Amino acid sequence: MLHSSTIADDHGSTLARLKAAHAFVASLVIEDAVYAPIFTRLEAEIAAEEARGDPIARARAIVAAQRAKF
Secondary structure, three states, X not given: OOOHHHHHXXXXXXXXXXXXXXXXXXXXXXXXHHHHHHHHHHHHHHHHHHHOOOHHHHHHHHHHHHHHHO
């Protein structure tokens, strides 16, 4: 069974990795707009990760992810 601190550490680690990737891809988008969909997807993933545990924030993250697809 996972301890709650392990889950919190995983959340923090995932969020940190997503934010680092987002910053890196931002620099790529500036050079070539072909990376914009990846940038948008990372924004949605960050929002979803930040929203874990909050049902209203999760609903917003789902809507944002759906909008990012179009």
